[in-house]
Amino acid sequence: MAALALLLAMPALGQAPHPIPHSTVVRGNRDIATAWLAEPTRRYAHGVLGDDIEAAAIRVQNRDGIRYSLQLADDSVFEDLTPRLADIDGDGRDEIWTVRSDAVAGARLEAYVLVDGVLRRRFATPPIGSGYRWLNPVGVADFDGDGHREAAYVQTPHIGGILTVVRPHGRQLVVVARLRGYSNHVMGSTRLDLAAIADLDRNGGADIVLPDQGRTRLVVISLAGGVLIERWRGEPGPPVGGSLTLERSPAGWLARYLTLDDAVITIEIPVTALRPLT
Numbered sequence: 001m002a003a004l005a006l007l008l009a010m011p012a013l014g015q016a017p018h019p020i021p022h023s024t025v026v027r028g029n030r031d032i033a034t035a036w037l038a039e040p041t042r043r044y045a046h047g048v049l050g051d052d053i054e055a056a057a058i059r060v061q062n063r064d065g066i067r068y069s070l071q072l073a074d075d076s077v078f079e080d081l082t083p084r085l086a087d088i089d090g091d092g093r094d095e096i097w098t099v100r101s102d103a104v105a106g107a108r109l110e111a112y113v114l115v116d117g118v119l120r121r122r123f124a125t126p127p128i129g130s131g132y133r134w135l136n137p138v139g140v141a142d143f144d145g146d147g148h149r150e151a152a153y154v155q156t157p158h159i160g161g162i163l164t165v166v167r168p169h170g171r172q173l174v175v176v177a178r179l180r181g182y183s184n185h186v187m188g189s190t191r192l193d194l195a196a197i198a199d200l201d202r203n204g205g206a207d208i209v210l211p212d213q214g215r216t217r218l219v220v221i222s223l224a225g226g227v228l229i230e231r232w233r234g235e236p237g238p239p240v241g242g243s244l245t246l247e248r249s250p251a252g253w254l255a256r257y258l259t260l261d262d263a264v265i266t267i268e269i270p271v272t273a274l275r276p277l278t
């Protein structure tokens with residue numbers, strides 16, 4: 001277990017945030033105005049995110065301009081670039097979603113909250129179990145349409161990626177379903193956005209669009225009946241490098257992504273081509 005130290009709770013006084021290299025400040029529309037990863041460290045020599053610098057702290061600014069910081073007091077790091085804000089438990093407050101790793105147990109998905117002036121860990125998955133094993137978050141949504149949100153990520157996207165959906169149970173994030181054979185990251189890249197979420201067939205459950213393990217085909221995956229089901233697989237194309245987005249089209253959806261050379265590729269996903277969920 002990591003020991004956590006609360007360092008700061010003070011007015012920002014107009015100071016600019018200083019996120020770690022290759023990362024940005026994320027902006028929220030609930031209780032948290034901005035959040036970012038700070039305090040660069042080289043103490044975890046993995047280097048899959050563009051350099052060997054990771055973060056030792058999360059910083060948050062609330063709606064009143066008060067800044068909070070949580071610093072990892074052990075040898076773990078936030079092996080991530082820009083945290084994500086989402087409200088998985090529906091209490092109207094965002095959790096700050098990020099990835100924490102160490103050399104013994106590898107990565108785990110974690111969610112932090114700002115409650116009563118304290119920034120603290122609220123939810124976490126168990127670690128992968130081996131050092132230098134990473135995961136890349138996909139997002140938070142109600143994937144099966146039961147009215148409760150889940151979180152999704154790809155475990156070990158470089159070496160046999162396992163799409164994993166988890167849900168809160170107490171302070172734990174417990175596995176709902178897994179499906180192997182997908183990737184949402186290129187080793188060494190600073191781009192983390194190779195997956196997208198939308199309710200493609202409007203059945204109330206958010207669907208996941210992401211590349212297969214070779215990143216040459218897009219697939220559509222849905223959660224139904226407690227299992228992940230691949231419902232569509234596109235034709236092979238230039239490998240996905242990042243910036244996957246979805247927008248509606250007359251026949252269904254257009255998935256757009258950038259290749260590693262920054263070419264823009266557009267793939268149509270007709271709604272009628274999705275395998276029905278029976």
Ligand SMILES: [Ca+2]
Pocket residue numbers: 086087088089090091092093094095
């Ligand atoms: Ca919440």
Ligand SMILES: [Ca+2]
Pocket residue numbers: 141142143144145146147148149150
């Ligand atoms: Ca759900």
Ligand SMILES: [Ca+2]
Pocket residue numbers: 198199200201202203204205206207222
């Ligand atoms: Ca759906």
